[in-house]
Amino acid sequence: MNEPEAVEDRLLAHVDSILDGASYRKRDREDLAEELYGHLWERWQDAISSGLDEETAADDAIRSFGAPDRLGREVTLAYHSRLYASTIGVLVPTVTAPKDKPRGYWIIYLVLFTSMYATGMAQGLVLMTWTPVRAGIGLPGAVMAWVASSLVLSAYTRRQHWALDFARLEAALLLLWAGFLLLTDAQIRPVFVGSAGGMGLAVITMSQPLRLRPLSSWRDLRLRALSSWMNERPVPRRLLVGLAAMLILGPALPLAALGVADPTQIGPADLHVSLLVACARNDSGDVASVDVTASFVFDRTDMWPNGLEPDLTGRGPTDEIALTIEGAQPAGVPMAALRMTRVPSGRDATNGSPLTIDDAGEPDGGALWDLPGSMRFQAGHSYEVTWNYAVDTPASGLRDLSRVIFGYDHLERFYLQATAGCGQAAIGQTVPRLYVAGP
Amino acid sequence: MSEEHESGPQLSRGEFALLILGLLGRREMYGYEIVAELRRTTDGAIDLPEGTVYPALRRLERDGLIGGHWVEVASTAPRRRYYRLTTDGERALADGRADWLRFKTAADSVLDA
Numbered sequence: 388m389n390e391p392e393a394v395e396d397r398l399l400a401h402v403d404s405i406l407d408g409a410s411y412r413k414r415d416r417e418d419l420a421e422e423l424y425g426h427l428w429e430r431w432q433d434a435i436s437s438g439l440d441e442e443t444a445a446d447d448a449i450r451s452f453g454a455p456d457r458l459g460r461e462v463t464l465a466y467h468s469r470l471y472a473s474t475i476g477v478l479v480p481t482v483t484a485p486k487d488k489p490r491g492y493w494i495i496y497l498v499l500f501t502s503m504y505a506t507g508m509a510q511g512l513v514l515m516t517w518t519p520v521r522a523g524i525g526l527p528g529a530v531m532a533w534v535a536s537s538l539v540l541s542a543y544t545r546r547q548h549w550a551l552d553f554a555r556l557e558a559a560l561l562l563l564w565a566g567f568l569l570l571t572d573a574q575i576r577p578v579f580v581g582s583a584g585g586m587g588l589a590v591i592t593m594s595q596p597l598r599l600r601p602l603s604s605w606r607d608l609r610l611r612a613l614s615s616w617m618n619e620r621p622v623p624r625r626l627l628v629g630l631a632a633m634l635i636l637g638p639a640l641p642l643a644a645l646g647v648a649d650p651t652q653i654g655p656a657d658l659h660v661s662l663l664v665a666c667a668r669n670d671s672g673d674v675a676s677v678d679v680t681a682s683f684v685f686d687r688t689d690m691w692p693n694g695l696e697p698d699l700t701g702r703g704p705t706d707e708i709a710l711t712i713e714g715a716q717p718a719g720v721p722m723a724a725l726r727m728t729r730v731p732s733g734r735d736a737t738n739g740s741p742l743t744i745d746d747a748g749e750p751d752g753g754a755l756w757d758l759p760g761s762m763r764f765q766a767g768h769s770y771e772v773t774w775n776y777a778v779d780t781p782a783s784g785l786r787d788l789s790r791v792i793f794g795y796d797h798l799e800r801f802y803l804q805a806t807a808g809c810g811q812a813a814i815g816q817t818v819p820r821l822y823v824a825g826p
Numbered sequence: 827m828s829e830e831h832e833s834g835p836q837l838s839r840g841e842f843a844l845l846i847l848g849l850l851g852r853r854e855m856y857g858y859e860i861v862a863e864l865r866r867t868t869d870g871a872i873d874l875p876e877g878t879v880y881p882a883l884r885r886l887e888r889d890g891l892i893g894g895h896w897v898e899v900a901s902t903a904p905r906r907r908y909y910r911l912t913t914d915g916e917r918a919l920a921d922g923r924a925d926w927l928r929f930k931t932a933a934d935s936v937l938d939a
Contacts (some may be wrong), residue, residue, distance in 0.1 A: 405877065415884075418907070422880060425904035426858045430876065432903075453875025461881035464839075465888065 394445045398427040401449050408459030411466045419462070427452055516694040520649040528640025531633040538630075567642070651690040655801045659684045660815025662793045662805035674785045674809065677725065677776040679710065681793045681805070682736070683815075687766045692798055697762055706761035707747060707796040710754050710774060715789035724779040731756065737768040744772060761797075794818075837872065842882055843891075844926065845872070847911065847919040850892060856906040857883060883909060891915035 402423045406416060427448045434444035452458070517525060660683045669675040697703030712725055733742030747755040756772075764770065778785050787809055794804045795815060803815035837845070849855060849863050860883075861876045886892045892909045899906055911919065 411884075419880070419884075421904060422857060422907050423877065425856075425906060426861075426876060426880070428904050429858045451876050453877040457875065458877040458881070461878055462884070465881040465884040 394431070394441050395428070397445050398424060398431060398448065401427065401452065401455065404455040405458045405462065408455055409462035411462055423452075515696045515699075517644070518649040518689070518694065519651050519691050521644040521647055522694060524644035524647060525641035528637050528642075528644075531640070532637030535630065535633050535637055652692060652800075653685065653687055653689050653797070655803060655817040657686045658795065658797060658801075658803055658815075659686070660793070660795050660803040660805050662791065662807050662813045662815070664788065664791045664807045664809055664811055666788065666809035672786070673778070674788065675778055676728070677712065677774075677778075677788065677791070677809070679712075679774040679776070679791055679793070681708065681710070681772050681795075682769055683795055683803075684769045685764055685766050688764060689798075692762070703762065704798050706758045706764075706798060708744075708756050708758060708772060709792075709794040709796070711790075711792040712776065712788060713790040713792075714785055715787045716785055725776040726779045728775045728777050731772055731774045733758075733770065733772040735765075735768050736771045737765075742770055742772065837874065839882065839885075842874070842878070843886055844919070844922040846879070846882055846886065847891065847915055847922060850909055850911050851916070851919050854908045854910045856897075856908045858906075860909075886915070889914075891918050 399420075402420050405423065406419060411419065430448035430451060431441075431444050434447045435441060439447060660681065663680045663682075665678040665680075666674045667676045667678075691698075693703045710731075714725070730746075731744055733744045734740065735742060742758070743760050745757040745759055747757045749755065790806050790808060792804060792806050793815070794802060796802050802818050804818045805813040805815040807813035845864060846860060849860055849867075855863065857879050858876075861874075861879050864872055864874075883892065883894070887894055887909070890912055892915050893912050894907045894909045896905045896907050
C-alpha cells in the first residue's frame with residue numbers, strides 16, 4: 388500500500404499536468420493549483436470515507452475531475468479569447484512545460500541557435516536583394532521557418548523529444564532546398580551560407596539517439612508531432628496542420644518567390660533604345676571619323692530592383708552599355724584602326740544633366756561601360772551617350788562600316804541591341820544576350 | 827490517462843455560468859461544494875467533469891460577477907476558496923434568469939404544441 392504522501396503526489400501531478408497545458412497569468416498559478424488540489428484532495432477523502440482504498444479513491448478523484456487537456460484548454464479560455472486558446476494558448480505550454488533538460492542539450496541548443504541565426508541572416512540578405520513582390524512572398528516563409536525553428540529550439544531545451552525528430556526533418560528539407568538552389572542558381576550565396584548551419588544541424592541531430600516509435604494511431608501522431616512525450620498531451624489537429632503547413636511553406640515560399648514575375652519590375656517593352664551613326668568622309672570618300680549616338684528612354688522604372696541593399700549600402704548592380712564597330716575594307720587594304728578621340732560622354736537630354744559613364748573593359752571584342760547612375764534613371768527622360776572615333780590609318784581605304792552595334796543591358800535581366808551602318812539609324816530589339824563577337 | 831467523466835445534458839459555457847450564479851445566489855460556496863450541490867439539486871442530471879467548475883469560476887471572477895476569498899478549514903486540509911455574488915453578479919443572475927424563463931416558455935410552447 389502506498390503512503391498517503393505518494394497518493395497526494397499523484398493528485399499534485401494531476402494538477403500540474405492541467406496547469407502545464409494551460410495559458411494563464413503566472414501569478415495566478417499558486418491560487419489555481421491550491422484550489423484544484425483542494426478539490427481533488429476533498430474528493431479523495433470523501434471516496435475513502437465511502438469505503439474505497441486510497442489508490443482507488445485517488446483514481447476516482449482524478450477520473451471525476453476531468454482530462455488534463457480539456458481542463459487546461461478551459462483554463463486558457465478563462466483567460467484568453469477562443470482563437471488564442473486554440474492556437475498560441477496550446478503552443479506556448481507545449482514548448483514551455485517540463486524544465487529538465489536532456490543530456491547534451493547545450494550542443495543541440497548551440498547548433499540550433501547557430502542554424503537559426505545563419506538561416507535568418509541568409510534569408511534576410513536574400514530579402515534585402517529581392518524585388519518587392521518576391522520579398523513579399525518570401526518574407527512570410529522566412530518568418531515561418533524562423534518560428535518553426537524557435538519552437539523546436541524551445542521544445543528541445545525542455546526535453547520534448549519530438550523536437551529532435553522535427554529538427555531532423557527541418558534539416559533534411561533545408562538541405563534539399565539548398566541543394567536545389569545550388570544546382571539551379573549558383574548566385575544565391577547567402578542561401579548557401581545559411582544552409583551550412585542546416586548541414587551542421589543535420590550532422591549533430593543525426594548523431595543523437597533515435598527516439599522514434601512506430602505510429603499506432605492518429606492520436607499517436609499528434610502526440611509525437613507536437614506534444615511532449617513526457618506529459619502525453621496531444622495537440623489539437625488544427626494546430627498540427629498549421630505547424631505542418633508552416634514547416635512546408637517556410638522553405639517553399641522563398642523558393643516559389645524566385646520564380647514569380649514581379650510586376651513592379653520593368654521588361655524589355657518598357658525600354659526604348661535607338662542608335663544613330665554619322666560618318667565623315669575625306670576627299671577620297673573614305674571614312675575619316677565616326678560619331679555614334681545612342682539614346683534610351685524608360686517608360687517606367689523598377690521599384691527597388693535589387694531590394695533595399697542599394698539604398699542602404701550605396702552599392703548594387705548597374706545597367707551596362709556596349710559598343711562594337713565593325714569595319715569593311717576593300718581586299719588588300721591594311722586594316723584601318725579606329726581611335727576614340729575622346730571618352731564617351733553622356734547626358735540626360737531632357738534636363739541637360741551629365742550622365743556618369745565608367746569604362747568596364749572590352750570583353751568579347753566589344754567595349755563595355757557601366758552606368759552607375761542607372762538606379763536613378765527617370766521615366767520619360769531621354770538619355771544620350773555619344774562616341775567619337777577617328778580613322779587612324781591615313782588613306783586607309785575604309786569605304787564604309789559594316790556594322791555599329793549598340794547594346795543595353797538592364798541589370799542582366801534583358802538586353803536590347805541596335806545595329807546600324809554609316810548614316811543610318813536603328814531601333815533596339817530584344818536579343819538573348821548583349822555582347823556579340825567583335826571583328 | 828484519466829477518462830472523460832460527463833453525463834446528462836450538454837451545457838454551454840453561458841448556461842453553466844448561469845447555474846453557478848444561481849447556486850451562489852443562495853449562499854457562499856466553494857468549488858467542490860458547487861459541484862456537489864449542482865449534482866444534488868439536479869439529481870445527477872447535470873454531472874460535468876468536476877474540474878470544469880474552476881475555469882468557469884475564474885471567468886466569472888474576471889468579469890466581476892463573483893468575488894472569492896480563502897478560508898482556512900483545518901491544519902491538515904487544504905484551504906478553500908469561497909465565492910459569493912457581487913452586485914454585478916446579482917444583476918447578471920436576474921437578467922440571466924429572466925432570459926432563461928423567456929427561452930423556456932418559448933421552447934415549451936413549441937415542444938408542448
